Each structure stands twice: as structure tokens, then as C-alpha cells.
Amino acid sequence: MPLTNLLCGLLETGVNQLHQLDSSAVSKRKQLNGTIIAASLKELKLPLYFIISEQQVDVLNKFEGEPDCTIKVSFQALNKLQDNRQLTQLIKSGELEVDGDIQLVQQFAMLLTDMQIDWEEHLSQKVGDVIAHKFFQHAKKAVQTTQTQYKRIEKQSSLYLTEEVKVAPSALEVAYFSDQVSRLESDTEQLLNKINNKLEKQLNDLSQSKVLADKK
Amino acid sequence: MQENPDNTTHFGFKTVEEDKKVELVADVFHSVAAKYDIMNDVLSMGIHRIWKRFTIDCSGVRQGQKVLDLAGGTGDLTAKFSRIVGTKGEVVLADINDSMLKVGRTKLRDMGIEGNVSYVQANAEELPFPDNHFDLITIAFGLRNVTDKDKALASIYRVLKPGGRLLVLEFSKPVYTPVEKFYDFYSFNILPKLGKLIANDSESYQYLAESIRMHPDQDTLKEMMNNVGFEGTEYFNLSAGIVALHRGYKY
Numbered sequence: 001m002p003l004t005n006l007l008c009g010l011l012e013t014g015v016n017q018l019h020q021l022d023s024s025a026v027s028k029r030k031q032l033n034g035t036i037i038a039a040s041l042k043e044l045k046l047p048l049y050f051i052i053s054e055q056q057v058d059v060l061n062k063f064e065g066e067p068d069c070t071i072k073v074s075f076q077a078l079n080k081l082q083d084n085r086q087l088t089q090l091i092k093s094g095e096l097e098v099d100g101d102i103q104l105v106q107q108f109a110m111l112l113t114d115m116q117i118d119w120e121e122h123l124s125q126k127v128g129d130v131i132a133h134k135f136f137q138h139a140k141k142a143v144q145t146t147q148t149q150y151k152r153i154e155k156q157s158s159l160y161l162t163e164e165v166k167v168a169p170s171a172l173e174v175a176y177f178s179d180q181v182s183r184l185e186s187d188t189e190q191l192l193n194k195i196n197n198k199l200e201k202q203l204n205d206l207s208q209s210k211v212l213a214d215k216k
Numbered sequence: 217m218q219e220n221p222d223n224t225t226h227f228g229f230k231t232v233e234e235d236k237k238v239e240l241v242a243d244v245f246h247s248v249a250a251k252y253d254i255m256n257d258v259l260s261m262g263i264h265r266i267w268k269r270f271t272i273d274c275s276g277v278r279q280g281q282k283v284l285d286l287a288g289g290t291g292d293l294t295a296k297f298s299r300i301v302g303t304k305g306e307v308v309l310a311d312i313n314d315s316m317l318k319v320g321r322t323k324l325r326d327m328g329i330e331g332n333v334s335y336v337q338a339n340a341e342e343l344p345f346p347d348n349h350f351d352l353i354t355i356a357f358g359l360r361n362v363t364d365k366d367k368a369l370a371s372i373y374r375v376l377k378p379g380g381r382l383l384v385l386e387f388s389k390p391v392y393t394p395v396e397k398f399y400d401f402y403s404f405n406i407l408p409k410l411g412k413l414i415a416n417d418s419e420s421y422q423y424l425a426e427s428i429r430m431h432p433d434q435d436t437l438k439e440m441m442n443n444v445g446f447e448g449t450e451y452f453n454l455s456a457g458i459v460a461l462h463r464g465y466k467y
């Protein structure tokens with residue numbers, strides 16, 4: 001029990017800390033003020049209750065009252081919740097179950113996922129403009145380097161898989177293989193044709209010799 | 217159970233006259249009020265937040281209900297309840313000590329909590345509320361400071377609505393001996409020193425440690441609750457019984 005309490009506590013602190021940085025959070029919470037939403041992941045069966053007030057979001061794992069809206073969602077569908085057009089799709093496919101006002105679901109999803117945080121601005125308040133700017137330049141660079149590195153690794157690992165351990169075939173090998181397959185296909189077709197012709201011919205011969213025999 | 221023939225009661229390990237205990241306890245909380253929240257986090261290593269979360273889980277509180285946070289101090293529970301009961305509900309933060317109440321009120325106002333909370337200076341033994349008034353009453357880390365606990369419990373029972381519940385969150389008796397040993401060491405050696413270091417007040421924290429030891433254990437408190445009329449009484453040990461949450465219903 002206290003473990004889930006800890007979990008709720010961490011989640012609650014996390015969300016509210018982020019909200020403090022998010023310039024849009026206050027107005028979003030105002031819209032939802034007094035709303036209680038029960039949400040659970042289909043995989044987990046652990047309901048969480050989000051109590052939204054102007055001041056903050058409270059997260060409980062037990063609530064005996066009546067929530068305004070109950071949501072059950074599968075883990076993969078979580079990040080699709082934001083998108084208006086996908087909601088009905090998700091409901092149809094069964095990835096999302098809603099008991100209550102669908103508009104609440106959307107506002108709620110926006111509240112938790114669509115945060116507008118200007119990290120550079122917040123950091124500059126702590127350490128000054130210049131350092132913040134430098135930091136973000138470096139960070140951007142770091143992200144870029146990671147991305148190129150990642151691509152390199154991706155390429156190298158595919159080389160490794162194809163050449164070194166030969167778990168996966170190379171592109172050439174695949175092409176050669178599919179050539180062989182289509183060759184086999186046409187060969188088979190030819191063979192089938194030949195057999196067909198032969199059979200027909202034999203049938204013809206047979207019937208002709210029958211006619212001749214009858215005439216005799 | 218605190219009634220002695222010669223009208224004395226415990227103040228920590230010291231025995232003092234009953235009407236003096238109220239004053240002495242008041243002194244303790246006057247002197248710790250300002251640093252109370254920080255001390256709570258430091259001394260319990262933040263775990264008191266988990267204990268309070270568990271308390272809220274067990275409260276069953278809903279929109280529109282009336283809640284009394286007794287001995288509410290700086291109002292941790294009040295803040296949560298205020299948001300849960302919403303605009304149609306009502307939370308009363310009651311404490312015997314006006315320094316604690318003031319700190320609580322300022323803190324909650326700064327958090328933006330207003331409208332459904334009121335602040336009442338009151339002694340748990342003689343609650344100034346009508347009969348059958350509250351859906352829920354909590355007393356967190358408060359009962360052990362009360363002089364006449366039976367009287368306080370009876371007074372709580374009176375102002376609770378039928379169907380309502382009482383939650384008592386309080387230090388209790390650890391269920392494992394090693395835990396108890398460590399805990400004793402912590403409360404008598406480390407706690408007062410930390411108190412001196414942070415709040416420059418080792419005496420108050422010495423009192424804290426002693427009052428914890430003098431508090432009735434789990435089963436005794438359960439009995440005491442039953443004696444004043446509570447039903448379905450049960451308790452949950454938290455952190456190996458360092459703290460226990462007692463819950464009782466009035467039917």
C-alpha cells in the first residue's frame with residue numbers, strides 16, 4: 001500500500017513541478033477546476049484519481065466518491081490521446097474506454113502532456129542569460145551529435161549483422177535470392193505448361209485412335 | 217487512562233499537574249511552529265508525507281463533505297482535503313495553539329487555498345461544534361499531546377455524524393524489536409540533536425521523543441476508541457509500527 005502511495009506522491013510532485021514551469025498550466029487547470037478523473041492503464045489495473053483544482057493536481061490511488069469521468073487506456077495509446085481526431089478511432093479500436101464526457105478526456109490529456117515550457121528562459125532565471133544560451137547551444141549540438149552517432153551505430157550494426165555474423169542477408173544477397181525465386185517461378189510455370197501440353201496431346205491421340213477403332 | 221488520583225499527568229517522562237500540561241505542550245508548539253514543516257521532513261526523512269497519503273486513502277472523503285482536521289497544525293491534511301471536498305465542501309482546521317494556526321493559515325493562503333477552509337482555536341477535549349456535524353475527523357500526530365485522551369475521543373465521537381469516521385495517525389509501538397531499538401536510539405540520541413541544530417530547541421524534541429514513548433500502543437488505543445462508542449475499529453501499522461493509523465466508525 002505505502003508503495004503505491006509513494007508512486008502517487010512522485011507522480012503528483014513531478015506533474016506539479018512541471019506545471020510550475022508551464023505557462024499554460026494555470027489556465028488549463030482553471031478550466032478543469034473541481035474535476036475528478038479516474039484513469040487506469042489497461043495493463044496495470046491500478047486506478048489513479050486525478051483531482052484537479054486551480055492550485056494543483058492531486059493524485060490519489062483510492063477514492064470513494066464519484067469521478068466525473070473514467071478512462072481506461074492501453075499503454076500504447078497514451079500519447080495518441082492528445083489528438084482530437086484519433087480519439088474516436090481509439091475508442092472504436094478498443095484501446096480507449098471512456099465513461100463520461102469525452103471533452104474532459106481531451107482537456108485532461110492536454111493538461112498532462114501538452115506543456116509549454118521554455119527551458120532556456122527558466123534556466124536563464126537561475127544562472128543568467130549568457131550561460132543559459134551557451135548551455136542550450138551546447139545541448140543542441142549534443143543532440144545533433146547523438147543523432148549522427150546514432151545513425152552511424154545503426155549503419156554499423158547492420159553491417160555487423162550482415163557481414164560479420166551473417167544473421168541477416170545483405171541487400172545484394174536479398175536481390176540475388178529474389179532473382180532466384182522468380183527464376184524458379186518462371187521455370188515452374190514453363191514446366192507446368194509443358195506437362196499440360198503433353199497431357200492434352202495424349203488425350204487427343206487417345207480419342208483419335210478410339211474414333212479410328214470405332215470406324216473399323 | 218491518564219486520570220491519576222492526585223491529578224497529575226505525563227509530560228514526556230516527567231509527571232506534571234494536569235492543568236500545567238496544556239501550558240507546557242503549548243510552549244513546545246509555540247517554540248517549534250515556525251520551523252515545524254522543515255523539521256517534519258528532516259526528522260521523518262520525508263516519510264510523514266507517505267503516512268499522510270495513506271491517511272487520505274483511508275478517509276473515503278468525497279466532494280461536498282465536512283471535514284475536521286483536529287490538531288491540524290500547519291495544515292498538510294487540510295490542504296489536501298480542501299481540494300478534494302471542493303467548493304461545496306468544508307474543512308475546519310482546529311488546533312489548541314494559535315502560533316501553529318497562524319503558521320498554518322499563512323501557508324494555506326499562500327498556496328491559494330481559500331473559501332472552504334476555516335480556522336478554529338479549540339481544545340480536542342471540548343470541541344466547540346454541534347453534535348453529528350462532521351463526515352470525517354482526522355487527528356494526525358496530535359492525540360499524544362492531549363492531556364485527557366479519553367475525553368478527547370468522546371468529544372470527537374459526539375461531533376461526528378452517524379456514518380462518519382475518525383482517523384488517528386500517531387506514533388505507535390514498532391512491531392519488530394530491532395526496529396524498536398534503532399528507533400529508540402534515533403529518538404533519544406539523534407532527534408534532540410537535530411532539533412538543536414535546526415530549530416535550536418533540543419528540549420522540545422526531547423519532549424517529542426518522550427511523548428512518543430508514553431503514548432498508548434496499537435491495541436490500547438483501539439480499546440480506548442471502542443470504549444467511547446466507535447465501531448468497526450481497526451488499525452494499520454505503517455513503517456513497521458513506528459506509526460499506526462487507527463480508523464473507527466460512528467454508526
Ligand SMILES: C[S@@+](CC[C@H](N)C(=O)[O-])C[C@H]1O[C@@H](n2cnc3c(N)ncnc32)[C@H](O)[C@@H]1O
Binds near residue numbers: 256286310316339
Ligand atoms: C505534531 S503537531 C501535528 C500537526 C499536523 N496534524 C501534522 O500532522 O503535521 C501536533 C499539534 O497538536 C496540537 N495540540 C496539542 N494538544 C492539543 C489539544 N488538546 N487540542 C487540539 N490540538 C492540540 C499542537 O498545537 C500541534 O499543533
